[in-house]
Amino acid sequence: MKKGDFIWAGVLAAVVAFLLTPATHEIFIKFTGAHPFISGFIKFFILATMGELLAIRIATSDWSIPHGILPRAAIWGFLGMAIVLVFDVFATGIKGALQKGLLPGGDSTFLFAFFVSSLMNLTFAPTMMAFHRVTDTYIDLKHERDGDVSLGDVVKRIDWNGFISFVLVKTVPLFWIPAHTITFMLPPEYRVLMAAMLSIALGGILAFAKKSAQKAA
Numbered sequence: 307m308k309k310g311d312f313i314w315a316g317v318l319a320a321v322v323a324f325l326l327t328p329a330t331h332e333i334f335i336k337f338t339g340a341h342p343f344i345s346g347f348i349k350f351f352i353l354a355t356m357g358e359l360l361a362i363r364i365a366t367s368d369w370s371i372p373h374g375i376l377p378r379a380a381i382w383g384f385l386g387m388a389i390v391l392v393f394d395v396f397a398t399g400i401k402g403a404l405q406k407g408l409l410p411g412g413d414s415t416f417l418f419a420f421f422v423s424s425l426m427n428l429t430f431a432p433t434m435m436a437f438h439r440v441t442d443t444y445i446d447l448k449h450e451r452d453g454d455v456s457l458g459d460v461v462k463r464i465d466w467n468g469f470i471s472f473v474l475v476k477t478v479p480l481f482w483i484p485a486h487t488i489t490f491m492l493p494p495e496y497r498v499l500m501a502a503m504l505s506i507a508l509g510g511i512l513a514f515a516k517k518s519a520q521k522a523a
Contacts (some may be wrong), residue, residue, distance in 0.1 A: 310369030312380060313470065314359065318506075321352070325499075338495050343387045345500050350386025353378040353502035357509030364513035374445040381441050382505075391499055396426045419490035420483075427482045432474055439464055473512075481511065 319390030324330045338345045358378065362367050372378065400422045403409045443463050447455040485507075489500040 308369060309352070310363065313355065313367070314363070314519035315387035317352075317356065320453065335495055338498075342390050342498075346386040348386075349499055350389070350505070351379050352384035354382035354386070354505040354509075355472065357506040359509075360506060361509035362511035364510055373449040377445055378442065381438065385438065386502065388497065389432070389501055392426065392430050393490075393497055393501070394494075397494070398423050398428070415491055419487045422490045423483050425484035427478050427486060431478060431482060435473055436469070439469060445494040477508070477511070 325334060355375070355378065358372065359369065362372060389474075399407065400418060404411055404413075404418060404421075409421055411421065440460055443460045445456055447459055447463060482504075485504050486501070489497050489504070492500055
């Protein structure tokens with residue numbers, strides 16, 4: 307194990323300890339309820355960035371800070387704010403559809419969570435993932451070039467075949483829909499946090515997939 311392993315694990319342990327300690331847990335609950343967008347930004351700024359660092363560690367067998375780490379983290383934070391709103395929109399919509407009998411399930415917690423997760427991941431998620439792929443690619447190109455980077459440059463650089471065949475076709479049904487079904491079975495104040503935690507797991511999954519593809523090539 308390397309020094310970075312202990313640092314990364316220590317940060318994660320500190321986050322978990324903050325959530326589990328009664329006094330700080332109460333602070334978390336109150337702050338999340340009073341400032342949902344700010345808390346969503348902080349959760350994804352920290353945890354999703356940790357997921358990116360873990361992905362680099364797995365893919366390269368070493369720790370390194372990617373260029374543009376602060377803009378990348380800020381984009382994750384912005385997405386966290388968007389997810390706060392989207393989670394509530396889809397949860398409220400599915401609840402209304404169940405009450406009206408437009409969907410089967412009645413008061414079933416599992417079916418409520420499954421329908422929210424499925425609809426959200428089949429509609430909103432692809433757009434969010436594509437947006438994030440575009441912003442990441444833009445940051446990469448800005449690092450590589452001295453001149454301006456156009457949207458056309460970004461679109462041409464992205465591996466859309468890999469994005470569709472793996473990220474959408476495989477991770478959405480096999481990871482995101484089951485994972486977010488569990489997420490929406492939790493109390494509302496924990497859902498965005500759980501989504502941010504899942505970004506760490508996804509970082510590992512994507513890194514292992516990239517590493518396997520490189521070995522196969």
